[in-house]
Every structure is written in structure tokens, then in C-alpha cells.
Amino acid sequence: xxxxxxxxxxxxxxxxxxxxxxxxxxxxxxxxxxxxxxxxxxxxxxxxxxxxxxxxxxxxxxxxxxxxxxxxxxxxxxxxxxxxxxxxxxxxxxxxxxxxxxxxxxxxxxxxxxxxxxxxxxxxxxxxxxxxxxxxxxxxx
Numbered sequence: 381x382x383x384x385x386x387x388x389x390x391x392x393x394x395x396x397x398x399x400x401x402x403x404x405x406x407x408x409x410x411x412x413x414x415x416x417x418x419x420x421x422x423x424x425x426x427x428x429x430x431x432x433x434x435x436x437x438x439x440x441x442x443x444x445x446x447x448x449x450x451x452x453x454x455x456x457x458x459x460x461x462x463x464x465x466x467x468x469x470x471x472x473x474x475x476x477x478x479x480x481x482x483x484x485x486x487x488x489x490x491x492x493x494x495x496x497x498x499x500x501x502x503x504x505x506x507x508x509x510x511x512x513x514x515x516x517x518x519x520x521x
Contacts, residue, residue, distance in 0.1 A: 381460045382471045383446050383453040391469035398473060399426040405451030406430040407442045414479065419454045422477065443468055 382401065384391045390400055401423075408430075409415045416435075423430045433451055436442055440463055442453045447467040456479065460470050483499070485491070 381455055381457045382473060383443060383455055383460055383464070384469045384471055385446055385449045385452075386467070386469050387449075388452070388469065390471060393471055395472045395474040397426070398422045399428070401430070401452055402426070402428050404431070405433040407434040407436070407445050407451045407453045408432050409439065409442070409455075410435055410437055415454065415456060418477065418479070422454070422473075439463055 382390070382396055390396050406419070408419060419430065434442070434445060436445075439455055439459055442455070443460070443463050444467070445451065446453055454473070457470075457472075464470055483502075485495075485499075
């Protein structure tokens with residue numbers, strides 16, 4: 381998701397391409413973070429290196445700086461939506477960029493009820509048990 385100042389010309393669009401941001405100042409999460417590496421990769425594929433003018437550990441700070449016209453950022457959709465609070469425009473990237481999170485569990489471990497509940501909360505889950513895929517949550521002992 382592109383995080384853009386409300387008064388920016390791109391803020392009113394339904395979607396933007398990464399190369400629409402070629403001349404912008406980028407405010408980024410720390411080097412080596414997933415979002416930072418994804419941003420760099422997307423920019424490289426579009427044929428440019430982003431002009432990074434700020435790097436910070438907290439997405440809240442980045443959103444606050446974007447709201448003050450310090451630049452633009454790319455953040456994951458769910459965190460950006462929860463933090464934006466109407467202070468910035470959130471514009472989807474085209475083509476859409478997605479990520480996948482994987483959780484690996486030891487087969488032989490006994491799981492606490494908290495772990496079992498967490499896995500049950502996940503919207504999509506598949507576990508490899510005994511060489512076969514199952515959608516069942518692990519059992520606690």
C-alpha cells in the first residue's frame with residue numbers, strides 16, 4: 381500500500397504503479413526488514429533506486445511524517461489501515477503485491493492452549509502432519 385500525503389496529486393487515484401513514485405522522497409522501515417527489502421525490490425524492478433530520506437523503526441512515525449509532507453512510504457495494508465487514522469491517503473499498488481507468512485511448529489511438541497487458540501484464529505491454515513496436509517489445529521496435551 382502506498383502511503384501518501386492527503387494533498388498529494390496521487391492521493392486521489394484508485395491505484396498507482398511503483399514508478400509513479402520515482403521522484404518522491406521515501407520514508408522507510410529499517411534496512412533488512414521485509415517491507416524495506418520489498419520496497420527496494422519493487423523499485424529496482426521498475427528501473428530506479430528510491431531516494432530514501434528517512435529510515436525509522438515505527439510505522440506510526442513514518443505515517444506521521446508522510447502526513448507532514450516529508451515524503452511517501454510503502455507499508456503492508458493491514459498495519460497501514462490501522463495506523464493511518466485519516467491523516468494520510470492509502471493507495472493500492474498495481475499490480476498488487478502480496479506476502480505470505482508461514483508458521484512452523486515442532487511435530488513432537490505439546491502446545492499450550494494459547495498456541496492452539498492462536499492457530500485456530502488464523503484465517504487460513506494448513507499443517508503438515510505425518511506427511512499429509514491437514515487443516516486441523518495441533519492438539520495440546
